[in-house]
Amino acid sequence: MPHALLIKFPGTNCDVETSRALEEAGFTTEVLPVSQLDATTLQGVNLVVFSGGFSYGDYVMSGRMAKLVTNHKLGDELKKFVDAGGYVLGICNGFQILTQLELLPKGSLIHNTSGRFICRWVPLKKNSPTSPYLKLLPENFELPVAHAEGRFVGEQGDAEKYVKDGHGALLYGTNFNGSSAAIAGLQDDTGRVFGLMPHPERFVGRDTHYDPDWNGAEKGWGYYLFKGVADALAA
Numbered sequence: 001m002p003h004a005l006l007i008k009f010p011g012t013n014c015d016v017e018t019s020r021a022l023e024e025a026g027f028t029t030e031v032l033p034v035s036q037l038d039a040t041t042l043q044g045v046n047l048v049v050f051s052g053g054f055s056y057g058d059y060v061m062s063g064r065m066a067k068l069v070t071n072h073k074l075g076d077e078l079k080k081f082v083d084a085g086g087y088v089l090g091i092c093n094g095f096q097i098l099t100q101l102e103l104l105p106k107g108s109l110i111h112n113t114s115g116r117f118i119c120r121w122v123p124l125k126k127n128s129p130t131s132p133y134l135k136l137l138p139e140n141f142e143l144p145v146a147h148a149e150g151r152f153v154g155e156q157g158d159a160e161k162y163v164k165d166g167h168g169a170l171l172y173g174t175n176f177n178g179s180s181a182a183i184a185g186l187q188d189d190t191g192r193v194f195g196l197m198p199h200p201e202r203f204v205g206r207d208t209h210y211d212p213d214w215n216g217a218e219k220g221w222g223y224y225l226f227k228g229v230a231d232a233l234a235a
Contacts, residue, residue: 002046002233006031009066011093014052018091018201022049025226026234034066037073046233047087048078050094052146052199062109062149063096070101078103087229088193089133092147095185095195103193104186105167107154113178117148121210123173124184124198128166131187132232133194136224140173143198143221150197152179152186159183170196200225 004027006015019029032041042048056065070078082088082103090098096109112118121144126134152159159180162168170185185196200222202208208220217224 001026001028002230003027003044004029004047004049005041005045006049006051007037007070008033008051009053009055009069011055011057012051012053014091014199014201018049018051021201021204021222022047022226022230024204025223026230027226034069034073037070039075039077041074042077042081042086045081045086047089047229048081050088050090050097052092052094052201055093055097058093058149061100062093063098063100066093066097067100070097082188082190082193086192087132087233089229090195091201092145092150092197092199095197096149098193098195099186104188104195105154105158105162107152107158107162107180107183107186109149109197110151110153111149112147112151112176117146118150118177119146120144120176122176122184122198125171125173126169127163127171128169128187128191130166131169131191131194132228133187133225134169134228136228136231137221141216141221142173142203143200144202145177145198147177147197150179151177152183152197154180162186169194170198 169187175182203220203222
């Protein structure tokens with residue numbers, strides 16, 4: 001079985017359901033407080049997960065403090081992990097952390113254009129047929145979001161370039177938060193590092209859909225995101 005390590009910061013609050021979702025998709029998991037990280041932590045790990053929440057209360061800038069502590073604890077071990085074939089997933093606040101760690105194409109996640117926290121289900125469009133995270137999902141699907149700083153922005157022209165070259169792997173069907181080029185998720189050159197603002201761990205079972213009669217698939221769409229990574233690691 002592939003093994004996933006979920007790094008928990010003060011304020012992380014989605015690690016339990018993310019761990020449960022990963023286990024249902026075929027992973028063994030460990031949730032580890034960031035205080036226990038060291039240079040040996042990533043040994044035997046296949047997937048590192050930065051779960052959703054409000055690391056360090058989102059003070060200074062979302063993900064900024066988490067980046068500083070991660071770099072202090074791991075140095076360049078996380079980059080070495082990716083270079084050696086490891087997978088890294090960042091969900092919501094985890095996506096913000098990955099952009100801060102510069103493991104994804106350059107850009108930032110800032111306040112929604114509405115200036116408000118938004119919690120709702122959103123339509124999504126797959127923009128990378130080769131992404132291991134998205135390969136089991138249909139071209140169009142939906143997941144819930146819950147964020148105040150989820151609007152992706154980059155330098156002029158970058159977002160459009162990311163969409164064209166596939167780095168912008170996941171797009172909003174309705175650009176409700178004002179993200180440049182409607183980007184909802186990014187991947188690196190390898191496709192193994194992936195960050196997204198929607199919460200796949202909140203739609204793993206069909207019974208967690210807002211429509212009690214939903215029958216779009218055997219399981220919730222989030223399950224297939226985690227299952228796609230498990231399959232890639234087992235191949």
